[in-house]
Amino acid sequence: MNFTPGQRITNRDEDFIINDALENNGKWILKVEGISELVKSKRYIFDTNIDTQIRVLDPKKTQLVADIDYGYRKTKLFVENQIRNSSIYSKQITVAQKAAFNLSEYQLEPTLKAFELPRPRILIADGVGLGKTVEVGIFLAEMIKRGKGKRIMVLALKSILSQFQQEIWNRFAIPLVRLDSEGISKIKSELPANKNPFDYYDKTIVSIDTLKNNAKFQHYIEKTKWDIIVIDECHTVANSSSLRGGLAQLLSSKCESLVLTSATPHNGKKQNFANLINMIEPLAIKDEQNYTKDDILPYYVRRFKNDIDDAAVRSNFQERKIVSIHAELTQAENEFLEIQQKIKFAALQGLNQEDVIENLFGRKTKHGKKKDLLFAIGLFKSYMSSPEAALSSVGNRIKKLEDITDREEIAEQNLEVLENLQDKLQIIIKVGQDGKYTAFRDELIRLKWSGRKKDFRIVVFAERIETLKALKRKLQQDFDLDDKAIADFNGSLTDMEQQRIIEDFGKEDSDCRILLTSDAGSQGVNLHYYCNHMFNYDIPWSLITLEQRNGRIDRYGQTKTPYIHYMIAKSDLDGLKDDLYIVNKLKEKEETVYQSLGDAASVYKLYDSNAEEDLVTKALAANQPDILNDAATQELSDELFDALFDDATPKLQHLNPIAANVSFFENDKAYYQALVEQLKTDRYLKNDDAQFEGNILEVKQTKELNRILYDIPAEAKPDKMGGVYQLSLDKDDVQKAITEARKKKGEWAKFQILYELHPVVRYLMTQLEASVDKDVALVSKIDKLPIDTAYFLIQGTVANNLGQSILSDFFVVPMGINGGLKEKPLPFEDFLAKHKLQENLYTLDIPTSDIALIQEILPDAIDFARQLHMVREQDKLQYEMEKKMAVYQEKLNNWQASKQQQMQLDFADKNITGSVKKRMKDKEYDIETILNNSSQYFKDLTSLNGNPYLKVVAVFYNK
Structure with missing residues (x-):
């Protein structure tokens, strides 16, 4: 007996579908999935050497049984169940539209675009606040409906594990087991030590840092395969040489489908972005340093607010208000910053323009002067956060000097200068000469905020931990706040602490009135549910970071006007005034981006927050605000990434994105009511x-x-x-x-x-x-049908070599009650509509003699079903698959030729030493591995193995 993927078999009184069949010395190794009650959705491996009673379910041996339920309810339910449970093959949305979200077509695009690829894989790069989690949920729901979403793993930031888990459950009823610290402890107590949790739990959500830092989990990963892996905030894994990036590369090879999400999906480095695209499709890019938008366009979607033309969606974004709070620096602060400015200008006198503009961070000559310049700018930056942050910086510098014996004659290594700065900072803090905090406190008082339960909530962003600690201490003192009213959030907290703070702040009954957070809270977290006031206590030197901060309360679903407050320091001190002007320009640029509904990264075209900070540092070092003008940074831009960030992907042209449902029932409620009543009856x-x-x-x-x-x-x-x-x-x-x-x-x-x-x-x-025995089909007698005709409802399934159902069809074979084909097979939905079977049906008496007649013509009906319908459908599908295979083979050949040519160029001018030989062999091995894996995968994907499987679902007749 031959076995092929897609066949239904019975073994040990249970039914299974074959996912993979491997010949083994005349016998078979069968990888199967259970489809009957006790084994439903569980996976097994059978060896026909051991399991000798395995048999393929033969549709010709189906036992026909009369349905005696009122209105043929059981038949209708059983047919409906088969349709709703079948693994469909469709490029349309089939079930996600029913989930609990406000449907808009732009949200369907990532899934629809993924379905155009051989493997459904996609990068969702929508702008901040557009609802990428919902788009992930749509993809997951559709893949589950297709039988390709049984095993799912989501990787997310540790702060949003609970938030992501709730969103996917609440809206899509997809359960994810949360493997945070608490979840892992629970696993250890409930599962045997040698049990792989990723085998026990089919759907999990975990932080990538948890996997990265847990050797045992990495061992489990290497032994596990998933249907789908989702990596949220995927820019954190773009560098393949990092631990995170290496783990992500491994995971991408362990799954059928992959979803990557990020509003900032790259840092301007072509290699890093190529790493993300290569995770989706290894053959997409021939040269990681030289590729075009056309090479990558099939694999990502990117839209901004101004690309959404759905008025209902746009109404879920509120028009923000910008509030600038000017803080006049005190005399003590100006005296401190005057020293900082003197250090800066003294350093500049010993440097030329090339040192400052082109080689500020380089390692060429005049180390000391550049060190002082960067020290002065760093001191300015830390003070712009808070005096406490600056004091910490100076204190750390003094401690480092204790270990330096051979000091340079520069300010940053001059103990006298540093101790003078330290003294001035201590005085500012002790006597309360912090002008920015005073302005912040006065603004809260002006807003009539006192931190009591009746007051509105506030989010305060600051870069430095010392600033957050100082703010907490001062606010508790000035407003008499207890610990419940104020919370501080930063990256050093445990995953459980981070989730607790974020979840608590998003609850109406929370006592927390003010959340102080570092930029660890600027990505992914929802802070807008009961909060519409945010303060940028300091201004980050990156528009990307600033946009992410503001997007925490200014996002889809905000019901009130978001107020974005900026604390802006003011001073007339020479030099300092110019530096403050440069930093404050960042606020204006972010606001310009917001007004145009674009993306902040498109301003400087650096696409990396660290690179943007370096650019601002150069502008401050050179005292040249023009460096921050768009025109001045064009030389830094790259045409590919300008297109990726400035432009949305073309809108997907899909006339009917949502598939029509075929049903016996008037609506879903009628079906579920009938289902419950039938189960009670049985x-x-x-x-x-x-x-x-x-x-x-x-x-x-x-x-x-x-x-x-x-x-x-x-x-x-x-x-x-x-x-x-x-x-x-x-x-x-x-x-x-x-x-x-x-x-x-x-x-x-x-x-x-x-x-x-x-x-x-x-x-x-x-x-x-x-409730319906296997190998049984129910028979209904319906007087609306033509006399002496039996209609056999057949489900036909064709699988590929991967065991995936790629054609699942419900059709009807009309037979004469005494034999012979009445007319050609027709789709089930046409049969329903033609004979109006959605209307009320009345149970008629079905003599056993009628059943015997229908049973007698069953084998002929199966033969007609196979030859006149399924074989034709399979042949048409095979033809389409062969065309795709030819196109893909050409793509493989082109990719291989390009890679080999590139390798020759890379090694052309190198001496062929032992190490160079090894690198060449490693490169050849990588190319060969990708080729073999891709080629075999696509062959298995497009090969229709064996005969189509047929199942008799029901019979309708009249006599």
Whole structure:
């Protein structure tokens, strides 16, 4: 007996689908997935040497049984279940539109574009605040519907693990097990030490730093495969030589589908961005240092606010207000900064323009003068954060001098100068001569904010930890705040502390009135739910960082006017006034970008926050504000990245992005009501286990349900056994519940979306499957149909060599009751519409003699189904696949030729030493590996192996 992927088999009284079949000395190794009740969705490996009773389910041996339920409810439900549970092959959106979000076509584009690729993989590079998490959820839902989303891993920043997990569950009912510190501890207590958690839990969310720093987890990863991996904020893994980047490269080879997300997906280095694209498609780029937008366009989407023409979406963004708060520096501060300026100008006198503009960070001549110049600028930057930050910088410098015996004659190594600076800073702090804090405090008083429960919430961003600590101390003293009213957030906190602070700040009942955060809080976190006031206590020297900060409260879903406050230092001191002008220009440039609804990175075209900081440092060093003008930085820009950041990807042209549903039922509610009633009739549910209240289905939490749904987040489950899941058909109800849950700490949404991907719904659908024996099809007699005709509803499936269902078709074969084909097979939806079977049906008596007649013509119906429909469909599909294979083969050949040519150029002028030989061999090996893997994958993807599998779903007749 031959076995092929896609076949259904029975073994040990359970049914399976073959995902992979490997011949083994005349026998077979079968990799399978369970499809009957006890083994549903579980994966096994069978060896036909051991399991000798394996048989392929033969549709000709299907037993036909009369449906006696009222209105043929069981037949309709069983057919509906088969359709809703089938792994579809479609390039349209088929189920995600039912999830709990406000549908807009731009959100569907990443998924639709990914479906155009051999492997659905995509980089989502939308601007800040456009809802990339929802776009990820759409992709995950659609892949699950296609049977390609069983095993999922999401990598996210440790601060947003809980936020991301909740969003995907609340809106899409996709459960992710959170592997933060607490989750890992729970695993250690519940699982055997040698158990791979990524095998036990199919869907997980974890921080990449957790994986990077955990050798045992990395060992688990090497032994695991996923259907989908999502890497949020993927710019953090763009450098393949870093630990994060190396891990991401490994993970990209361990999954079928990959989703990368970032509003800032590269840092202006072609190699780093090529690393991201190569994770998506290794053949996309022939030369990592020389590629075009056309090479990468198929693999990413990027849009900004001004690209969204949906008025309903744009109404979810509020017009921000900018408030500039000018802080006059005190005399003591000017005296300190006068010394700083003297150090700066003394250093400049010994340097020429080339040293400052072109080689400020280089290692050429005049180290001392450049060190002093950079020291002075660093001192200015730290003071612009706070006197406490500057004091810390000076104190650290003094400590370092203790270890330096051979000092240079420069200010930064002059103990007398440093101690003088230290003394002045200590006086400023001691006597409260901090002009910026005074202005900040006075502004809070002017706003009538006192930190009490009735007051609005505030987010304050500052770069330095010392600034945050000082702010907390001063605010607690001046406003008599207790610890609950003020929170400080920074990257040194544990993942649990970070998640607790962010989640608490997003709850209405939180006592926290002011959140002090470093730039660790500027990426990914949602701070806008109950907050619309943000203060930039210092101005970061990067427009990218500034945009990310402001995007924490000025984003999709903000219901109030966002107020962005800037603390701006003022002074008439010579030199200092110019430096303050340069820094304050950053605020104006970010505001210009906001008004044009563009992207901040497009201003300086450096695409990296560190590079932008270096540019500002050069402008300050040279005392030349023009360095920050767009025209002055054009020489730094790159045509590829200008196009990537300045322009949105072309809008996807898709006439019908959402597929029409084929159903026996008037609507989803009618289907779910019938499903629940049928399960009660068949005693798979007790009367009080499930019931509808309006549009809400309440399903009781039983021990069995709890056991099966072990991976649903604990917060999403009913509080106790006997409590109920509340699943709503109304998106608005669910979205209101999500909003309502933000009112109370620790709460998740009361209502969950009722659709076929919800684990509770899938459980109910599995129960119905179990109520019909395998190898059985139900027969219905319908007087609307032509006399003496039997219509066999067949599901035909074609799989490729990867075991993926790439053609799943429901069609009807019309047969004469006494034999012979009545007419050619027709699509099921046409059969439904032609005979109006969605209308009420009435149960008729079905004699056993009729069943016998239909049973007799069943084998002929299967033959006609195979020859007249499925073989033709398979041939058409095979032709399309062969065309794709030819195109792909040409792509492989071109890529290989280009890589080999590039390698010859790289090594042409090198002496062929042992180390050079090894590098050449390594390069050749990498090229060969990518070629072999890509070629084999595409062959398996496009090879239709074996005969199509046919299943008799139901029979409708009249006699």
